[in-house]
Amino acid sequence: MDYGMIGKIEKAKFYAEERDLRITFQSLEASILGDNDVTHQVTYDDGQWHCDCNYFSSHQVCSHTMAMERVLGNMVEIGVTA
Numbered sequence: 001m002d003y004g005m006i007g008k009i010e011k012a013k014f015y016a017e018e019r020d021l022r023i024t025f026q027s028l029e030a031s032i033l034g035d036n037d038v039t040h041q042v043t044y045d046d047g048q049w050h051c052d053c054n055y056f057s058s059h060q061v062c063s064h065t066m067a068m069e070r071v072l073g074n075m076v077e078i079g080v081t082a
Helices: 003-017 054-059 063-075
Strands: 027-033 039-045 048-051
Touching (some): 039 063, 048 063
16 A cells, blocks of 8 residues: 555545534435335435425425434534425
8 A cells, every 4th residue: 555545544534533524415315214114215405305205295304304314413404304
């Protein structure tokens, strides 16, 4: 391994340790396996959450989007819905 790669690995570790300060998501898509073996598609785009479950369509929030907020922590805006 060359010295340049060693430096990049160290920098990556540093960035990951400061993820709350350095990393924010503009968009993402995830699949969440819910109860009853049903997979739901959750998206986050420009601060807006969306889920394909029935509850989200009527309440603009659901257990799937809230779970993603917990997983991502400060890397996304909490409580923002489409």
